[in-house]
Amino acid sequence: MVQAIKWVDEIVPGAPYVTTLETLDKYNCDFCVHGNDITLTVDGKDTYEEVKAAGRYRECKRTQGVSTTDLVGRMLLMTKAHHSNIDEDLDYRKHTDNFGKGPKGHSPWTGVSQFLQTSQKIIQFASGKEPQPGDTIIYVAGAFDLFHIGHVDFLEKVHQLAERPYIIAGLHFDQEVNRYKGKNYPIMNIHERTLSVLACRYVSEVVIGAPYAVTADLLDHFRVELVCHGMTEVVPDKDGSDPYMEPKRRGIFQLVNSGSNLTTDLIVQRIIKNRLEFEARNQKKEAKELAVLEAMKKLEEEKQPGSPQS
Structure with missing residues (x-):
């Protein structure tokens, strides 16, 4: 998941909880960064005490x-x-x-x-790049709720379908997700889901509050050349119709097997x-x-x- 974030260049699995100067030097890091919330050791000490004293600590507002x-x-x-x-x-x-x-x-x-999203926050997360001539515009849609590795695996597979993919992710409004998933879904609201998906390196653009049915207007507006969906069940629209009827009619619909069986439901079951x-x-x-x-x-x-x- 962390590797799929567009601002991450390298990951260190199994990093120590207490960040030391030795750790920074080992991975050629100039400094380490943390949010302005506190992190303490078992005995109540600041986990960044050493790097703070050496002036190699930076802080971001949480x-x-x-x-x-x-x-x-x-x-x-x-x-x-x-x-x-x-x-x-x-x-x-x-x-x-x-x-x-x-x-x-x-x-x-x-x-x-x-959590309330702002336009400034969206700008910080968005790439701001328009599709260029030669890009293949691919559209995917869904809840992308509790954005997890199953979503990342799917988007990575979609990304591999073209030499120069430009992936647009359509996110359904909370009420729409609640209609087809029920219970208290979505777990993350539309604001949170938008930034989660935008942070993924495989996604170029997000449609906030995309229509459930992939319509001709949507396909034409974004000049979509390929529409993809994972192996999860597609719930019919309110009128009982197939939401992917139009892309199927145009011959641009493709099912993509991510190889992952992780779902939001499974994560919720783990938590419970x-x-x-x-x-x-x-x-x-x-x-x-x-x-x-x-x-x-x-x-x-x-x-x-x-x-x-x-």
Whole structure:
């Protein structure tokens, strides 16, 4: 999965949890980068202490509203509150404390709010490249929910179908995915799925809220030469018709076997099976983060003018 991200050049499997100068030198790295959430060792030490002291550490602001913990929670709870197309009467400000970045009683890193996408964020993820003469424009569509290695394997196989592929991925709106998948799907809302798919090196463009049926208008608008679908079941459209009827009629439809049998359903089953382990792990992690947060708040208060320590 990490190798398939367009900004990654090389991966190191089995890297140590604590990043040392020796690790950076071994892989010819100038510095290491981490988000602004905390990572601690078992005894409570900063895992980046050594590289920070040497000036070989950089930090990126963490994307607000996105976390593995939150996604796990969505899988365990039968709720659709995370869907972007469903109105929720939530005033986030009522649920945040003065320190400011998370719900009361929750860590701003582990306990997170709804993720909202911006046009600037899309621009950062998008390649911005138009199809060039000689490119083969290929269209794929689906939920791409909990973007996983099965999706990556499929997109890689599609990418190999042409010498110069330009892959456009159509993402269905949350309500559409919920119609054909049911339960509380999609696990990731349309905003999150858009950025996940755009981050994949095999994808050139994303259609946000693509129609379920691959229509003549869509094919003509994007000048699509090939339409691909994986080996998963194709659910009929609302009127019972085949959503791939038009590309099949044109003779440009192709089934692609990714060789992977991983599905979002299987991932959800894994999470549910290990529910107690996940809950215990997350509670422990959040307790550590809250302790650090409390220390940070005290430090901020001490710096305020008029405080006894200032």
